[in-house]
Amino acid sequence: MRKGSTVPAIPAIVLGVDSPIGLAIVRSLGKHGVVVHAIGGNAGAIGLASRYATHSYIRATDETALIRQLLELRAETGPACLFTVSEGDITLLNRHRDALAGYTLLFPEDTQMKDVLDKGRTYGFARTVGIHVPATVHISSIAQVAEHCKDLQFPVVLKWADPNAVIKHLEAAGLEFEKMHYCFDLVELRDYLQRFSALGIYPMIQEYCPGVGLGQFFLMSHGEVLASFQHQRLHEWPPEGGISTLCESLPLDSHSELLQRSVALLRAMRWEGVAMVEYRYDPGSGKAALMEVNGRYWGSLPLACQAGAEFPWYAYCALGMRQPVRPVLYRTGMRCRFLVPELKRVFRLAFRRHHISDPMFQESAWRAFGSVIAGFLDPRMRYYVFMLSDPAPFFRDIYNVVAGAALSLLGQKRR
Structure with a gap:
């Protein structure tokens, strides 16, 4: 519309x-x-x-x-x-x-959210429509590690099947929540999992999938695709995987077969509303592995909106006002970055590289720094927060960052 x-x-x-x-x-x-x-x-x-x-x-x-x-x-x-x-x-x-x-x-309704919050359920739907999912092991005790993981190649990635359900249990036990954790051999894996023994709940153990983040986005209504969009992640925070800090819009004829499978997945789940289907795509092999389905508005929504795929407006019209939606052709090749985490990323690469656990990560600090500088001159670049026609949120964001840093320094001095 x-x-x-x-x-x-x-x-x-x-x-x-x-x-x-x-x-x-x-x-x-x-x-x-x-x-x-x-x-x-x-x-x-x-x-x-x-x-x-x-x-x-x-x-x-x-x-x-x-x-x-x-x-x-x-x-x-x-x-x-x-x-x-x-x-x-x-x-x-x-x-x-x-x-x-x-x-x-x-x-989404609660039943729908349970299907996407629990990765085991999501992967079950994905298999039925021919989407590749990473080899995944679930254990209920440390004694099962050796037997259940004998066919997995290291490194492996540990993730929680339902992060929202487990966070409160981890906090109660004084354990830090990690979105993902890498282990490089069986001894390290067993040692890491030992900390969860008292809780009796363990993260999934998943094969490592090389590649880049590929996101495909949809607005669904009664099995019909009302709007779609896709992007590739160029940078993430933390660098080994997390939120997108720099991404680029891709044309819909790119990865077209995978797009069709993503739609089939959402139809199998009887999905209503917006959703992001996220893959790890390996350009070398051309293979994609499903990471998750986000049943909500996604972190890189500013890119979609600024490229012309205005999912909130489409949802308002189609699901709120029950009016037909006629999406405009969005702009491909547009880039969008989340500046503050992008700067944190450069700092991590330059001074705390040892914190990056992904064994395949190779980008140099100089290259990352050059990318940040070049981005200011790139006519394709847009920003998650800054917008020339609506600048106040950017200045509030900068104030929040500076004020937070000042309070942190004051707290350290008082100690």
Whole structure:
């Protein structure tokens, strides 16, 4: 649907505007004239500074108060679309889905979220449509490690099947949550897993998949693809794998067979709404391995929106207003970067390279530094936070970074 083709009839409430994801939702909707009520965790939330946030609110402090806040807001606004960003908030809101029935809820239902939060379930669906998944081992005791892992080649990668479900257990046991961890031999693997013995829960043990991050993005409704987009990750933070800090939009005729399989996967899951299907793609072999499906708006959403694939606006029109969506052709070859983590990445490569555990990682600090500098001169470059037409969130983000660093230094001096 093109800008200006219809007059938005109902407002949107966006919960979680503290990140570039929430900011991108606010901007996408606001640019098209939607009245946006933005809710941030505190006064420093970058989305609250956006010119497109018509009304700004600080999030209530606990779950009960948050639901009350949303119900009071609904009473003021009348019918409205409710967007949210994080998996934790989707889970929280789904516990109160009946109470929030006055909203048009633009996030997945609980049963759908369980299929994507649990990688074992996701991989089961993927196998049925012919998508390659990494060889994965699940154990219930240390005694099973040698037998279950005998056919895996090292290094191996350890990940939690359902990170959101395990974090609270790790915190209670005083254990740090790691998104992924590499082990290079059986002895190291057994030693690392030993720390989880008291809990009786262990991460998945997965084969290492070389390559680059490839993301394919969709808006689904009743099995129909309403919008699609894809990108390649060029840089990540941390460098061995994490959030995308530099990515580039790709044409839809690239990896077209894989795109079809991704759609088949979402149809098998009976998915409704937005989703990201994430792969590790090896350019040398041409093979792709499924990493996960994100059933929410993804970290690199600013790239999609700035390239012309405005998923929040499409979702508002199609799922909120029940109007047809006619996506414009998005711009390919556009790049977008998350500047602060990108600078942290350069610092890690230059001064703390020993913290990078990926055995295949080879980029030099000088190359990374040169890439950052060249990016400022690249006409293809856009930014997760900075936007010339909406600069205030960038300055708030810089203030937050500086203030956080100052408080950290003060804390160290007092010790």
